[in-house]
Amino acid sequence: MTGNEMITSLGYRLEDSGHVNFTSAQKLVALNDAQRQAISTLTNDALVHLQTSRSMGSATADTDLGSLLYFALPTSSAILTGVTATAADPTVFTKSSHALVDGDVVKLYGFTEMSEINGMTGTVNQLNSSTFEINGVAADNAETTGGTVEKLETSMTRVVSVYDDTNDRFVELTTIAAIGDHTAYNYGTKGALFNNRLYVSSSTATSDCTLVYITSPTDIVDTATEITYLSDSIQQVIVELAESLLWRQDNRQNRSAAAASNAAAMIQAINGLGV
Numbered sequence: 153m154t155g156n157e158m159i160t161s162l163g164y165r166l167e168d169s170g171h172v173n174f175t176s177a178q179k180l181v182a183l184n185d186a187q188r189q190a191i192s193t194l195t196n197d198a199l200v201h202l203q204t205s206r207s208m209g210s211a212t213a214d215t216d217l218g219s220l221l222y223f224a225l226p227t228s229s230a231i232l233t234g235v236t237a238t239a240a241d242p243t244v245f246t247k248s249s250h251a252l253v254d255g256d257v258v259k260l261y262g263f264t265e266m267s268e269i270n271g272m273t274g275t276v277n278q279l280n281s282s283t284f285e286i287n288g289v290a291a292d293n294a295e296t297t298g299g300t301v302e303k304l305e306t307s308m309t310r311v312v313s314v315y316d317d318t319n320d321r322f323v324e325l326t327t328i329a330a331i332g333d334h335t336a337y338n339y340g341t342k343g344a345l346f347n348n349r350l351y352v353s354s355s356t357a358t359s360d361c362t363l364v365y366i367t368s369p370t371d372i373v374d375t376a377t378e379i380t381y382l383s384d385s386i387q388q389v390i391v392e393l394a395e396s397l398l399w400r401q402d403n404r405q406n407r408s409a410a411a412a413s414n415a416a417a418m419i420q421a422i423n424g425l426g427v
Contacts (some may be wrong), residue, residue: 158390165395178398182395191368197249205366209253225348243290246283247301248357258303260302264297266295308366309365309379317355328346331353335353
C-alpha cells in the first residue's frame with residue numbers, strides 16, 4: 153500500500169472516510185505510532201527488509217576492562233567539516249580521523265571549488281583513517297578550501313547478529329558480566345552489547361566485525377509512493393493497530409480491543425511464518 157491508501161483504509165475501518173471524527177493528520181500520527189509498535193513485536197525474520205549490515209571499523213582496547221576490545225555501535229549522525237578532495241576518478245577525500253567506515257551513507261555540501269558535488273549522497277569506501285572515497289563521485293576540480301561531509305545514519309532498533317570477520321565465525325552474544333575482563337575466550341568469539349559498544353573476547357584478537365541490525369523504518373507519509381520496506385501483511389497489522397489507537401482515543405474501548413486482538417493474532421501468524 154501507499155501512505156494515502158493506508159489512510160483511506162483506516163478511514164473505512166473507523167467509518168470516517170470523510171475525515172470528520174479524525175483528521176488525515178491524526179490518522180497519519182496513529183499509523184506511525186502503530187508502525188513503531190508493530191516493529192517492536194515482530195521477529196527479525198519478519199523484518200528482513202529492514203535488516204542492514206555494516207562494518208564495525210577498528211577495535212579499541214578498554215583499559216577499564218582489562219584492555220577488552222570493543223567496537224563503537226552506529227551513531228545517529230556525524231558532520232565532518234574542512235574536508236578536502238582531489239580532482240580524480242574516483243575522488244579521494246581527506247579528513248584526519250574521519251571515523252567513517254565502508255558502507256556509511258554520506259551527504260556532501262559546502263564545497264566551493266568542487267561545487268558540482270554539493271547535494272550528492274553516496275556510500276563510503278574507506279581507504280585509511282584520514283582518506284576515503286565516495287562511490288560514484290568523480291570531480292573535475294580539486295577542493296582545497298574544504299567542504300562538509302555529513303554521515304546519514306538510520307537508527308538501530310535491535311541487533312540481529314554479529315560476524316567476526318577476523319576469525320570467520322559468528323559472535324556468540326552474551327552479557328558484559330559473563331565476559332568480565334576476560335580478553336581471550338578460547339572456544340570461539342564472545343560478544344556483549346554494553347554502553348553503546350560491542351565488546352568482544354577471543355583467543356585470536358578480533359580486528360573487524362560485521363554488524364547486522366534492524367533499522368528504524370521511515371515515517372509513513374501521505375503520498376502515492378508504494379511502501380516496500382514492509383510486507384503487505386505487516387502493513388495490514390499497522391492499520392489494525394492504528395484503528396485500535398484511534399478507537400481508544402475516542403473512548404470506544406470495545407472496538408479498540410477488537411482491533412488490537414485482530415492485530416495480535418496477525419502478528420502471531422506473521423512471526424510464525426516469518427513474512
